[in-house]
Amino acid sequence: VTSHAWWYTARAGGIVAWALLTITVIGGLQLSTRLVRRPAPAWVLDLHRFVSGLAIAFVGVHLVGLALDPFVKFGPAELLVPFASSYRPGAVAIGIVGLYLLVAIEATSLAMRHLSRRVWHGIHLSSYPLFALVTVHGLMAGTDHHNAIFQWACLLAASVVLFMTLVRILAPRRSGARLTASP
Amino acid sequence: MAEPVDPNDQAERIRRLQERRAGTTNARRSHPAAASRILLAGLSVSSFFTVAGAIALTHRQAAPTQSVAAASGTPGSAAASGAAARPGTATNAVAHTVTKAS
Numbered sequence: 001v002t003s004h005a006w007w008y009t010a011r012a013g014g015i016v017a018w019a020l021l022t023i024t025v026i027g028g029l030q031l032s033t034r035l036v037r038r039p040a041p042a043w044v045l046d047l048h049r050f051v052s053g054l055a056i057a058f059v060g061v062h063l064v065g066l067a068l069d070p071f072v073k074f075g076p077a078e079l080l081v082p083f084a085s086s087y088r089p090g091a092v093a094i095g096i097v098g099l100y101l102l103v104a105i106e107a108t109s110l111a112m113r114h115l116s117r118r119v120w121h122g123i124h125l126s127s128y129p130l131f132a133l134v135t136v137h138g139l140m141a142g143t144d145h146h147n148a149i150f151q152w153a154c155l156l157a158a159s160v161v162l163f164m165t166l167v168r169i170l171a172p173r174r175s176g177a178r179l180t181a182s183p
Numbered sequence: 184m185a186e187p188v189d190p191n192d193q194a195e196r197i198r199r200l201q202e203r204r205a206g207t208t209n210a211r212r213s214h215p216a217a218a219s220r221i222l223l224a225g226l227s228v229s230s231f232f233t234v235a236g237a238i239a240l241t242h243r244q245a246a247p248t249q250s251v252a253a254a255s256g257t258p259g260s261a262a263a264s265g266a267a268a269r270p271g272t273a274t275n276a277v278a279h280t281v282t283k284a285s
Contacts, residue, residue, distance in 0.1 A: 004242060008235045008238045008242075009235060012231050012232075015234050016227055016234060042216075043216045046216040047219055050220050050223065054223065054224060058227065058231065144238075
């Protein structure tokens with residue numbers, strides 16, 4: 001077990017990061033759609049920001065696990081450069097692009113006051129492709145794609161995000177929804 | 184017509200109001216979502232260890248199957264077991280089994 005500890009760390013870190021990203025996206029959609037009356041938007045916004053930070057922390061755990069695993073032998077190039085990895089290059093490249101999108105979204109949200117709302121919003125909208133990319137990455141690159149629980153979790157998460165996105169697009173915007181920082 | 188105000192009572196009320204204001208500014212009120220933050224952070228960390236433990240357990244249970252598959256000359260079947268599969272697992276399983284057998 002000890003020799004595989006970093007591999008388990010990478011896999012568990014990736015799964016938890018994906019789950020936290022899903023919660024973040026759903027929280028953001030709740031802020032913009034106000035689909036559910038409670039909890040209060042300020043509470044959701046605070047947790048939306050906090051959970052996105054947690055997701056980045058677990059992406060870090062995922063990367064550290066991969067870097068330290070003695071079997072996969074992922075160096076900085078394999079972790080940061082798309083198609084540099086010999087192991088499932090396409091699937092890993094999707095994850096790397098997702099990582100850059102996540103960093104861009106988080107950085108622009110932290111620097112929100114110094115950016116125009118148009119720029120911030122444009123970059124924040126890439127959370128939709130980010131969610132799609134990391135889900136595909138988990139299903140293609142991960143060794144847990146055979147796991148029925150993971151497959152059902154992906155299906156459920158994708159369904160909820162899709163439904164809320166459709167509500168966001170089709171339903172008329174409520175007054176005050178623009179005041180909150182949400183995608 | 185308004186009732187005459189008792190100056191002593193008014194002074195007392197002002198004193199109590201000032202005390203209450205001072206109390207609210209000195210004692211830092213926590214954010215409404217502070218408890219939820221702690222709960223979510225705790226849940227995330229415990230989920231991480233639960234998932235890692237579950238993966239390790241599955242891997243340990245699947246390990247004998249891998250060795251049998253590798254020994255029987257079907258390295259692909261080791262990777263096909265899924266839960267325990269990892270990059271180069273089939274090759275590693277064969278290598279480990281051969282080493283142990285020899």
